Amino acid sequence: ETGVTQTPRHLVMGMTNKKSLKCEQHLGHNAMYWYKQSAKKPLELMFVYNFKEQTENNSVPSRFSPECPNSSHLFLHLHTLQPEDSALYLCASSQGGLAGVHEQFFGPGTRLTVL
Amino acid sequence: AQSVSQHNHHVILSEAASLELGCNYSYGGTVNLFWYVQYPGQHLQLLLKYFSGDPLVKGIKGFEAEFIKSKFSFNLRKPSVQWSDTAEYFCAVIRGSGNTGKLIFGQGTTLQVKP
Numbered sequence A: 001e002t003g004v005t006q007t008p009r010h011l012v013m014g015m016t017n018k019k020s021l022k023c024e025q026h027l028g029h030n031a032m033y034w035y036k037q038s039a040k041k042p043l044e045l046m047f048v049y050n051f052k053e054q055t056e057n058n059s060v061p062s063r064f065s066p067e068c069p070n071s072s073h074l075f076l077h078l079h080t081l082q083p084e085d086s087a088l089y090l091c092a093s094s095q096g097g098l099a100g101v102h103e104q105f106f107g108p109g110t111r112l113t114v115l
Numbered sequence B: 001a002q003s004v005s006q007h008n009h010h011v012i013l014s015e016a017a018s019l020e021l022g023c024n025y026s027y028g029g030t031v032n033l034f035w036y037v038q039y040p041g042q043h044l045q046l047l048l049k050y051f052s053g054d055p056l057v058k059g060i061k062g063f064e065a066e067f068i069k070s071k072f073s074f075n076l077r078k079p080s081v082q083w084s085d086t087a088e089y090f091c092a093v094i095r096g097s098g099n100t101g102k103l104i105f106g107q108g109t110t111l112q113v114k115p
Helices: none
Strands: A004-007 A010-013 A018-025 A031-037 A044-050 A053-057 A064-070 A073-079 A087-094 A110-114 B010-014 B019-021 B031-038 B044-050 B056-058 B064-068 B073-078 B087-095 B109-114
Touching (some): A004 A087, A018 A031, A031 A064
Parallel strands (some): B010 B109
Antiparallel strands (some): A018 A073, A031 A087, B031 B087, B056 B064
16 A cells, blocks of 8 residues: 555544554655644644654643654554544654655544544 | 635635635745645645745646745646636645744635536
8 A cells, every 4th residue: 555544534432432543654754743634723733753753742632642653653542532622633744854845745534523 | 823824715616717726824934835735535635835946836737836925925826727626725834944844734725616
């Protein structure tokens, strides 16, 4: 499979559940990102990982916990979420490093509904 | 805080009409500019980008955008739209010349092209 894949594509969870979102990139990139896309709001950057190190946490609540075990995989662990966390969660990847600006490639997203 | 504004939230055009979607950003320093498109049921994908050089940038599918530094604008244009251009369009900005990965998105413009 090519590009950036995300699983599951749809997830419904209760506020007391614990679940994880998975992202995998097949592009040989070293930087990976989590974004949140809510209705009628701009895409919001949540986390950035560069060469497996977290380089950005955009004031995200601790009920969202990212994990990047290697440059190809990125997880978002979810626990005790709120209904307002319902959104489309997008993963992206790009070439890593700090020099130059690189295009980000996006996955299809996970549609999360919190009941 | 830096922001990206897309003035048109919902645009409806007939086929063969010309398109211009507005995008303005608030940051005064070096910026790198992007337009992404999301076709129904598909991933976000890059339409075009500006890093430096010629301020008129050509993208895929006949789209172009012009960077006007004095106006802090990066408007997207297409001379003649097709039904297949129906999608959501996002303007995005990265500050500076280094790869911070911090893409800041506008709220998006939904384009509906009537056949």
